[in-house]
Amino acid sequence: MIRIEDLTHVYPGGRRQPPRTAVSGLTLHIPDGRFAILSGPNGSGKSTLFRILCGLARPSRGRVTVGGHDLLADPAPARALMGVVFQSPAVDKHLGVRENLALHGALHGLRGAAFRVRLDEALAWTDLAGRLGDRVETLSGGLARQVELAKCLLTRPRLLLLDEPTTGLDPASRRAFLNALGRLRRELGMTVLMTSHIFSEAEEVDSVAIMANGRLLAHDTPQALRDRLKGDVLVIDSPDPDTLAARLRDDLGVAAMRHGDELRVDDPPDADAVMLLERVLADYRRLVRGITVKRPALEDVFIHVTAEARAQGAAATAERQETAA
Template sequence: MITIENLSHTYPGTRKMPPRTAISDLTLAVGDAEFVILSGPNGSGKSTLFRILCGMTLPGGGMVRIGGYDLFAHPAKVRGIMGVVFQSPAVDKHLSVGENLKIHADLYGIRGADFTRRRDEALGWTDLDGRLDQKVDTLSGGLARQVELAKVLMTDPKVLLLDEPTTGLDPMSRRNFLAALHKLQKERGMTVLMTSHVFSEADDVDRVAIMREGKLLAYDTPAALKAMIGTEMVVVQARDAEGLAARLRAEMGLAVRCIGDEVRLEETENGESLPLLERILDRYRPDIAAIAIKQPGLDDVFVHVTSKAVPDHALALELRKAAS
C-alpha cells in the first residue's frame, strides 16, 4: 500500500550551516492493511519522511507510491485515500466538536445525510457521546485526540498516517486511544503508519521500522527484532561502566556493549544467563551497583540498533543474520 524506493532528501545549507542529509537512499514497503510503527532517535529523518508522505515536502530524489498512485505525479489521488493525524493538534479548540467535524466534512464535499451517517459512524467508538456542542478546549487531552481521529475517519481513509499521536496523553488515555486505533484498523482494513518513541506501543503491531541518520537500520516484526539480541540479556549497572566493560572483554572474553551506565551481554540463550551472572558477581561484585537477567524488549532493540557504538558494517551483518 505504501512503497518507497531510493528516497533521498537534503536540506540546503546556509552561510552558517552546511547542507544536511535528512534521508539517504531509503527503501521501505508497507503492505495492505498492515500496522507499522516508525521510530528512531531525534534527527533520524522520521519527521522529514512524514512530511514527504503527507505531500508537504518534495524530496530530492526517489519514488513514493501510495495506494498504487505516484505521490508526486498524482497528489490529489493520494489525498483522496489518505488520512493524517499530526503531532500538533489540528482541530480548532475554540469551536465545538460538531463544528470541527462539519468543517472537515465540508472540505471533502461530505454533506447532508451522508455527513450525519459518517459523523455518527466515526464517533461510534469514542467517548464523545453528548459532547457535539462542547468546545474542544474544554475537553481532556485524550478526548481532544479522539476528535482528531474521528475527524480523519469520516473520509474513510485507506491509508492512515499518525505522527506521535499519543504525545501528551496520560497512560490511561494513551492505552484507550491505541486500543481504539487497533480495533478500527482491523475492522476497516486500514494501512497504518505511525511514528512513536514509546516502545510499549509497538508490541502489538505488524512491523517496526527503525531509522538512524536518514537510513533504515531495521524493519521486521517485533518478535524477530527482539530475537536479534538473543532470548535473554544480562544487564549490569556499574559505577564505571566503561572500565567494567573493558575488564569483562579482556579477562572473561565476553562480547559486551556499554550503554550509559549499563554494561550489556545481549547474545545469550535461555539457561546461559544465570551462570554468567554468577561468574560476573563472583569476580566484580565491588564494581557492580545492580545486575539482572531480562527478556529483551523493543526498547532494548532500539538501543542496540541505534547506538553509535555499533559500527555500520557490524550492524549490517547483524541485520543480515537476523533476516536469515
C-alpha cells in the first residue's frame, strides 16, 4: 500500500541557521492490510514524514507511492485512498457530533441516503449513538477522538494515517481506542500507519518502524525486534551513572548504555543478568539507587537501537574532525 523509496527532505537554512536534514535516504514498505507503527524520539523525522505522506510537504527527493499511485507526480488518486487523523483535533468543537460528520461528508459529496448509510457504518463501533446532538466540546477526550476516527471512516479509506492519535487520552480511553482501531482494520481490510512514542501501543501491531535523526533504524515485527536483544536486560538507577558505567567497563568489561539516570546492560556477560546484578550490588552498592532484571520489551529495543545510532554518529563526526585536522 505504501512504498517509500530513498526519501530525503531538507529544510532550507536562513541567515543564522544552516539547512537541516529532517529525513535522509529513507526506504519503507507497508503492505496492504497491515497495521504499522512509526516511532522515534523527538526530532527523529516522524512528523516530517507524516506531512509528506499527507501531501502537506513535498520532499527534496525520493519517491512515494500509495496504492500504486505516485503521491508526488499524481497526488489526487493517492489522496482519495486516505483518511487522516492529526495529533491536533480537526473537528469543530462548537458544532455537534452529527454536524461535524455531515460537514465532512458533504465535502466528499455524501448527502441524503448515501450519507446516512455511511454514518451508520462509521458510528457502529463507537459510543456516540446517544451523543450525536452534543457539541464536541462537551465530550470526553476519548469520545472526541472517536468523532475524529468516525469522520475519517465516512469515506471508507483504504489507508488510515494517524499522528499520535492517543495523545491526551487516559489509559482506559487509549486502550478502548486502540482496540476499536484494530477491530476496524481487520473488518474493513484497511492499511494503518500510526505514529506513536508509547511502546505499549506497538505490542500487537504487524510491524514497528523506528526512526532517529531522519533515518530508519529498524523495521520488523514486535517479536523480531525484541529478539534482537539476547537474554534479559539489566536496568540500574544510579546517582552517578557516568562513574558507575566507567567502573563496570574497567572492572568487569561490561558495556552499559546511559539513558537519563539509568544504565542499561542489554547483553550481560554469559547472558546471566542475575549474576551481574548480584555482583553490582556487592561491589558498587553506593552507586545504585535501584536495580532490576527484565525481559526485553519494545522500549528496550528502541533505547538500544537509538543509542547505537548516536554512538555511530558521534564516531563518524569525530573521524571527520580528525581527518579535517
